[in-house]
Amino acid sequence: MSGAHPAPDRLPARPWMRDLFASLGREPAGIAGFLMLVLFLAGAVFERRLITFPQTDSRWHDITYWDEQPANAPPAWTNAFARQKSAVSLLLSPSQSRQETSDSARLVTCVFTYNYGFDLPPRDLVVRFAGSGEIPVALTLTRPDGQEITLDQEQVSAGSGTDIRISVDKSAGQAALGFLQGYESAETMTGADVDRIRPTTVLFSQARQGMLAAPRPLKGGYQVTLLAVLTTEGAQVSNPMLLVTGRVSGLLGTDNSKRDLWSGVIAGIKWALLIGLLTAFVSVAIGVVWGITAAYFGGPVNWLMQRVFEIFSNQPVLPLLIVISAVFKPSIWFLIVIMSAFFWTGPVKTVYAMALSIREETYIEASRALGAGSARLIFRHMVPLLIPYAFASMALSVPGAVVYESTVSLLGLGDATIVTWGQILHDAFTGGAVLGGLWWWVAPPGLMIALMGMTFSFIGFAMDRILHPKLRTR
Amino acid sequence: MYLRYAVRRVLNALAIFVIEMFIFSVLFTATAEKTVRAQIEESLQPEAARLRNASAEQVQRFVAERRAYLYRVSHLDRPMPVRVLWRTADTVTFQFGNSITIKSSQGERNVWRIIMETVPRTVLLFTTSIALQVLLGVWLGLKQAQRAGRTLDRSASIVTMVVYGLPTWWVAMIFIMLLAYKLPIFPSGGMHVLPPPQGLSSAVDLVWHMALPVITLVLVNFWGVALLARNIVLSILQEDYISAARARGLTERTVLFGHAMRTAAPPLTTIALLSLLSSVFGNIIFEGIFSWPGMGNLYWISVEQGDTAVTLGLLAVTTAMYIAGLAFLDLIYGLLDPRIKTGASP
Numbered sequence: 001m002s003g004a005h006p007a008p009d010r011l012p013a014r015p016w017m018r019d020l021f022a023s024l025g026r027e028p029a030g031i032a033g034f035l036m037l038v039l040f041l042a043g044a045v046f047e048r049r050l051i052t053f054p055q056t057d058s059r060w061h062d063i064t065y066w067d068e069q070p071a072n073a074p075p076a077w078t079n080a081f082a083r084q085k086s087a088v089s090l091l092l093s094p095s096q097s098r099q100e101t102s103d104s105a106r107l108v109t110c111v112f113t114y115n116y117g118f119d120l121p122p123r124d125l126v127v128r129f130a131g132s133g134e135i136p137v138a139l140t141l142t143r144p145d146g147q148e149i150t151l152d153q154e155q156v157s158a159g160s161g162t163d164i165r166i167s168v169d170k171s172a173g174q175a176a177l178g179f180l181q182g183y184e185s186a187e188t189m190t191g192a193d194v195d196r197i198r199p200t201t202v203l204f205s206q207a208r209q210g211m212l213a214a215p216r217p218l219k220g221g222y223q224v225t226l227l228a229v230l231t232t233e234g235a236q237v238s239n240p241m242l243l244v245t246g247r248v249s250g251l252l253g254t255d256n257s258k259r260d261l262w263s264g265v266i267a268g269i270k271w272a273l274l275i276g277l278l279t280a281f282v283s284v285a286i287g288v289v290w291g292i293t294a295a296y297f298g299g300p301v302n303w304l305m306q307r308v309f310e311i312f313s314n315q316p317v318l319p320l321l322i323v324i325s326a327v328f329k330p331s332i333w334f335l336i337v338i339m340s341a342f343f344w345t346g347p348v349k350t351v352y353a354m355a356l357s358i359r360e361e362t363y364i365e366a367s368r369a370l371g372a373g374s375a376r377l378i379f380r381h382m383v384p385l386l387i388p389y390a391f392a393s394m395a396l397s398v399p400g401a402v403v404y405e406s407t408v409s410l411l412g413l414g415d416a417t418i419v420t421w422g423q424i425l426h427d428a429f430t431g432g433a434v435l436g437g438l439w440w441w442v443a444p445p446g447l448m449i450a451l452m453g454m455t456f457s458f459i460g461f462a463m464d465r466i467l468h469p470k471l472r473t474r
Numbered sequence: 475m476y477l478r479y480a481v482r483r484v485l486n487a488l489a490i491f492v493i494e495m496f497i498f499s500v501l502f503t504a505t506a507e508k509t510v511r512a513q514i515e516e517s518l519q520p521e522a523a524r525l526r527n528a529s530a531e532q533v534q535r536f537v538a539e540r541r542a543y544l545y546r547v548s549h550l551d552r553p554m555p556v557r558v559l560w561r562t563a564d565t566v567t568f569q570f571g572n573s574i575t576i577k578s579s580q581g582e583r584n585v586w587r588i589i590m591e592t593v594p595r596t597v598l599l600f601t602t603s604i605a606l607q608v609l610l611g612v613w614l615g616l617k618q619a620q621r622a623g624r625t626l627d628r629s630a631s632i633v634t635m636v637v638y639g640l641p642t643w644w645v646a647m648i649f650i651m652l653l654a655y656k657l658p659i660f661p662s663g664g665m666h667v668l669p670p671p672q673g674l675s676s677a678v679d680l681v682w683h684m685a686l687p688v689i690t691l692v693l694v695n696f697w698g699v700a701l702l703a704r705n706i707v708l709s710i711l712q713e714d715y716i717s718a719a720r721a722r723g724l725t726e727r728t729v730l731f732g733h734a735m736r737t738a739a740p741p742l743t744t745i746a747l748l749s750l751l752s753s754v755f756g757n758i759i760f761e762g763i764f765s766w767p768g769m770g771n772l773y774w775i776s777v778e779q780g781d782t783a784v785t786l787g788l789l790a791v792t793t794a795m796y797i798a799g800l801a802f803l804d805l806i807y808g809l810l811d812p813r814i815k816t817g818a819s820p
Contacts, residue, residue, distance in 0.1 A: 029635060311497075314490045316755035316796040319773070323789045326777045327505045399639025400756075406641055407759050411777050425644065429763070434647050435662070437655055446644035453639010461635050 033458030133235030144220025291351030615703025
């Protein structure tokens with residue numbers, strides 16, 4: 001077959017498909033579905049630019065990676081609707097940093113400037129640096145009203161380049177108590193104790209009587225100064241940072257393991273697309289070929305294929321999927337294989353019926369008379385006619401695959417090397433997010449599953465309507 | 475004729491069940507035996523401890539003999555293929571052995587008893603919601619088919635597409651958050667308040683606890699039934715005999731219920747029930763969100779506690795119920811469709 005004329009036996013396929021996609025452009029649901037699909041694909045492609053934590057995917061289950069975030073914090077934009085604005089999480093570099101050398105020691109001073117303009121103070125201020133050797137350090141806070149408070153003095157011992165963190169919340173309780181004593185009566189102070197006061201609440205409040213019971217925020221520029229004395233030769237302080245652990249964080253807040261949910265939800269897009277599309281493609285391909293082959297050969301081949309079909313279609317898929325996941329702890333790829341091994345039964349019955357009538361067409365007979373073999377007849381003459389139906393069927397089986405993977409993950413049986421929406425919901429459910437009303441943890445992942453389902457049901461139903469015009473209107 | 479059809483269908487279902495249980499045994503025998511071995515070792519220890527006056531050698535011999543005996547009883551001494559066949563036989567006869575940690579409310583360790591305790595609760599929850607789904611779905615589907623292409627039909631179709639990929643358990647989480655915690659209208663889970671009330675108030679309490687799970691299931695799933703009903707009725711309304719009936723001047727009501735519904739009833743009943751049956755097994759985990767103590771909840775517990783015997787037993791029972799359900803629907807269809815009764819090819 002060469003030259004200007006296209007192979008005649010390919011003809012049926014292309015116009016059908018072009019027709020299908022052209023008609024899809026006229027269905028509002030089809031357009032909506034395709035737009036949403038484009039958005040999802042864009043989300044998967046530009047994932048790196050969208051997420052705030054680049055290693056979300058590989059280190060989702062690694063708690064140390066998320067240490068800098070507050071736990072269970074609502075999204076930062078909730079401030080817009082709140083009467084009292086909450087401090088937002090920040091990572092600050094020193095505004096000044098100098099090193100003075102005297103005869104026996106070097107003195108490192110780092111000043112961080114934090115502009116506090118909220119009503120509710122941060123949960124914690126954490127000074128962190130990479131330290132080497134035995135280092136005496138002191139932490140002081142200079143408030144906008146000029147007061148200077150020594151927060152903490154201690155000796156840190158570090159190996160070489162150890163990550164040192166000094167938390168104001170944990171170490172400045174005594175300092176905060178001392179600061180309170182200057183303003184509150186002795187009577188009030190009997191009710192205060194180090195374990196119950198929040199240092200940041202005291203330190204970020206206006207200094208006056210009654211500040212313990214009813215703190216008023218003192219807004220303005222705060223300076224946190226880190227003073228480190230390096231006495232030995234190898235002692236070192238490098239890369240100092242001030243971490244402001246806010247009460248609100250990120251676009252979608254955080255979960256109880258301090259993970260940024262926006263990053264998790266966005267990183268889940270590609271996995272959902274992969275699971276849905278791959279499972280749908282493989283299973284529908286098997287189903288279409290299975291149905292056609294059974295119809296084409298008939299007789300004992302058909303009988304055998306129908307019996308195998310019955311065994312698979314009489315199996316409730318989700319329970320088996322759960323048990324297989326519980327017993328074998330499969331990776332995401334293995335899960336896709338198992339799902340494909342059961343989802344293929346979906347299109348078989350319809351394909352079989354359609355193939356039975358196609359088999360009787362005269363062009364099949366003509367082709368056979370010309371000496372075409374079974375494989376050629378099936379794949380070249382019968383499969384192309386069923387491609388539009390296969391597309392609709394694929395689109396409609398994507399949501400099922402996504403939901404099934406989520407359900408398996410909801411039970412805590414998901415692939416622990418990746419992050420999927422179902423896993424986030426598992427953590428939310430077991431972490432008490434439903435009881436605690438942490439909506440930013442429960443709603444977004446489920447909404448994404450729902451939107452993914454909608455995308456493909458819009459496309460699938462639109463295709464279905466095009467293929468069955470009788471059902472459109474009377 | 476129908477009897478022959480029925481017998482064949484039942485035998486077919488039994489054969490499928492046995493084959494599937496055989497496949498499961500091939501897959502899971504190795505895992506299941508770990509539990510059995512651990513249970514045997516556990517039972518040996520107290521027995522050995524009872525032999526106070528025996529020498530160490532005697533104790534060792536006793537334990538070895540006892541172990542060999544217990545292995546023989548549980549067929550653990552046979553080669554793998556034989557063990558797989560024994561496991562198949564045990565599973566088909568619903569002998570699932572004993573659980574590791576889970577107990578029934580009577581304190582029994584027998585897996586079959588544990589599962590059977592949960593089955594009625596699952597049946598209660600899901601049959602209630604299926605009944606409501608069929609009623610609402612068929613009603614809406616008929617309305618849609620009558621006015622196909624109009625506002626009601628279009629908006630209902632959009633909602634059907636919107637809820638198509640919605641996980642019921644997630645909707646349940648949202649509803650619990652809104653309607654059990656933010657606005658405490660419904661209880662957040664379980665079957666009864668503690669302590670369970672007696673008499674009539676017990677039934678009221680049960681309905682109150684069932685309300686939110688049922689509402690969730692119905693709200694998410696009845697749209698699918700409506701779409702099926704709409705499509706079946708709509709394709710029948712385009713038949714010639716319907717046009718003929720209309721041409722004779724019959725009212726739309728008579729045409730719909732007297733003519734169209736008579737043809738639509740058999741496929742509608744079976745297809746709607748079929749789709750709902752598979753939705754039950756796709757939603758079974760949903761019970762865990764409401765701590766509804768049925769089979770779905772037992773799946774959660776057994777998976778979380780790693781109680782393999784219960785998990786495998788549940789899978790066998792669930793599969794048996796599904797196969798039985800499908801066969802039962804075929805039998806109903808055979809009754810409703812005269813072509814099967816008379817022996818004509820369906």
